[in-house]
Amino acid sequence: MNDLSAILTPEYISVILLPALIAGIAVSLCSSLLGVSLVLKRCSMIGDGLSHVGYGTLCIAIAMGWAPMKVTVPVVIAAAYILLRLSESSRLGGDTAIALFSASALALGIFASSKANLTTDVSHYMFGSILAMSRSDVIFSVILSVCVLLVYLLFYDKIFAVTFDENFARATGLNVRFYNLMIAVLTAVTVVLGMMMMGALLISSLMIFPAVTAMRLCKRFRAVVLTAVAVSVSCFLIGLLFSLWFDTAVGASVILVNLLFYIISSVPAALLRKIQPNGNERTKSR
Amino acid sequence: MAYITCEDITLRYESLTVQEHLSFTVRKGDYLCIVGENGSGKSTLMKCLLGLKSVDAGTLTFGDGLKRNEIGYLPQQSQIQRSFPASVREVVLSGCLNGGFFHPFYTKADKARAAEQMQCLNITALADRCYRELSGGQQQRVLLARALCATKKLLLLDEPLTGLDPLVATELYAILRHIHEEHGITIIMITHDVECAVRHAKTILHIGKKDSFFGSCAEYEKSELGKRFLGENTEQEHCENCAHGHRKEASE
Numbered sequence: 323m324n325d326l327s328a329i330l331t332p333e334y335i336s337v338i339l340l341p342a343l344i345a346g347i348a349v350s351l352c353s354s355l356l357g358v359s360l361v362l363k364r365c366s367m368i369g370d371g372l373s374h375v376g377y378g379t380l381c382i383a384i385a386m387g388w389a390p391m392k393v394t395v396p397v398v399i400a401a402a403y404i405l406l407r408l409s410e411s412s413r414l415g416g417d418t419a420i421a422l423f424s425a426s427a428l429a430l431g432i433f434a435s436s437k438a439n440l441t442t443d444v445s446h447y448m449f450g451s452i453l454a455m456s457r458s459d460v461i462f463s464v465i466l467s468v469c470v471l472l473v474y475l476l477f478y479d480k481i482f483a484v485t486f487d488e489n490f491a492r493a494t495g496l497n498v499r500f501y502n503l504m505i506a507v508l509t510a511v512t513v514v515l516g517m518m519m520m521g522a523l524l525i526s527s528l529m530i531f532p533a534v535t536a537m538r539l540c541k542r543f544r545a546v547v548l549t550a551v552a553v554s555v556s557c558f559l560i561g562l563l564f565s566l567w568f569d570t571a572v573g574a575s576v577i578l579v580n581l582l583f584y585i586i587s588s589v590p591a592a593l594l595r596k597i598q599p600n601g602n603e604r605t606k607s608r
Numbered sequence: 609m610a611y612i613t614c615e616d617i618t619l620r621y622e623s624l625t626v627q628e629h630l631s632f633t634v635r636k637g638d639y640l641c642i643v644g645e646n647g648s649g650k651s652t653l654m655k656c657l658l659g660l661k662s663v664d665a666g667t668l669t670f671g672d673g674l675k676r677n678e679i680g681y682l683p684q685q686s687q688i689q690r691s692f693p694a695s696v697r698e699v700v701l702s703g704c705l706n707g708g709f710f711h712p713f714y715t716k717a718d719k720a721r722a723a724e725q726m727q728c729l730n731i732t733a734l735a736d737r738c739y740r741e742l743s744g745g746q747q748q749r750v751l752l753a754r755a756l757c758a759t760k761k762l763l764l765l766d767e768p769l770t771g772l773d774p775l776v777a778t779e780l781y782a783i784l785r786h787i788h789e790e791h792g793i794t795i796i797m798i799t800h801d802v803e804c805a806v807r808h809a810k811t812i813l814h815i816g817k818k819d820s821f822f823g824s825c826a827e828y829e830k831s832e833l834g835k836r837f838l839g840e841n842t843e844q845e846h847c848e849n850c851a852h853g854h855r856k857e858a859s860e
């Protein structure tokens with residue numbers, strides 16, 4: 323266990339911790355919002371696939387000596403578009419197509435980085451490095467997160483409609499393909515940002531966990547979204563504190579806190595089921 | 609000019625031609641039931657009417673001031689919706705989204721419209737309840753209210769009675785009659801229940817694998833196709849799906 327008062331010097335706080343906090347909260351917000359849509363649309367595979375593509379691109383970018391983030395974001399956005407089209411039209415079925423495509427991208431990246439002998443550099447991104455982000459990376463990710471948030475808020479009602487019932491939305495003249503693409507692009511941006519901080523292996527589950535926890539607790543869409551945001555941000559803060567204290571990996575700590583929240587959230591529902599086995603009767607008599 | 613005019617259309621499902629030379633019209637004030645065996649192209653036809661798919665040959669035109677996004681649609685429920693966390697109000701409001709790209713949020717008018725439809729369908733008391741916890745009949749009314757938010761002219765229902773018990777089905781027919789007669793909304797309903805269709809609708813479109821029929825209910829009952837499908841059942845006094853006054857009995 324670390325002595326927190328020894329680590330948390332004013333200099334450490336202002337140079338490392340504060341930027342990490344700001345960027346981490348921004349990304350937690352975005353990932354939980356999009357996580358709700360991904361889980362409800364039954365396409366959490368897209369988040370996972372994009373994180374593989376993102377990691378592969380990152381490897382190539384580093385091997386080539388390009389700025390990692392600024393290359394990876396547009397590539398992953400393009401991949402989001404391709405994945406969406408694949409899952410719409412593929413005869414293989416969406417999940418299979420996504421798995422094939424993302425594994426190929428990942429393999430290409432690992433191939434490039436092993437050729438350039440970068441394995442140590444690159445493994446940084448496998449597990450995330452929120453406390454080692456450069457100032458420009460922090461600013462870049464905060465700006466992108468704010469964009470994701472704004473777009474999400476502006477199209478909140480339409481995202482609900484498209485998530486709840488695609489066919490009805492299409493019949494009433496909504497451009498469902500456009501909104502699906504929008505969700506995929508926002509997911510892509512969030513995945514890349516989250517990958518830098520929390521690690522490529524964990525980011526997709528970081529998107530899904532808060533959404534699933536919120537869905538156990540809430541019955542209205544808005545409540546689910548708000549709860550997911552709250553859960554995501556608190557898990558991030560607790561996880562970060564925990565990782566400073568016990569000197570553990572940030573991404574893994576945040577995931578474990580999320581798991582804890584999920585288990586706690588399952589308790590009330592399980593208890594209710596025990597007490598009143600017939601859920602429908604309960605709601606009718608209210 | 610009719611709301612919808614189909615002339616000599618061909619419907620394909622994947623690469624299989626399921627219907628050829630199909631023609632019919634839907635005018636303002638119609639109550640049309642589309643019946644036919646499974647695989648005869650009912651759901652493909654519905655996709656065309658909704659603009660989710662284009663007809664493979666022939667013409668489908670909209671007229672009489674009806675725009676494509678002014679059709680209210682009651683879809684069959686998907687598995688996703690049955691477990692979706694949303695309140696009744698949220699679901700009904702989502703019918704008000706045909707304002708277009710530049711109207712990001714619901715307006716006061718949208719909210720008033722949603723409240724009005726919930727009132728009409730008697731689900732105001734359920735507004736804050738969770739959609740997935742409602743009974744099948746209640747869910748159907750919520751989706752109907754959403755569809756009514758999307759239209760003032762034409763309602764398209766896809767097998768709305770599937771999975772509902774007879775009493776609830778009776779209720780739904782009564783609601784549809786109210787919407788049709790009091791609100792002046794034109795109805796197109798896809799159903800597999802030919803007997804009920806004949807009793808409640810004004811016109812029938814029967815699309816069969818070999819032959820099809822389009823005309824009034826009375827004509828349908830006299831037609832070869834109608835006789836074959838209605839069989840002995842036309843003589844039955846009581847139908848378990850609509851215990852209330854049948855049109856046929858009322859006219860006798």
Ligand SMILES: [Zn+2]
Pocket residue numbers: 728729786790791
């Ligand atoms: Zn009314």
Ligand SMILES: [Zn+2]
Pocket residue numbers: 803804807847848849850851
């Ligand atoms: Zn009947």
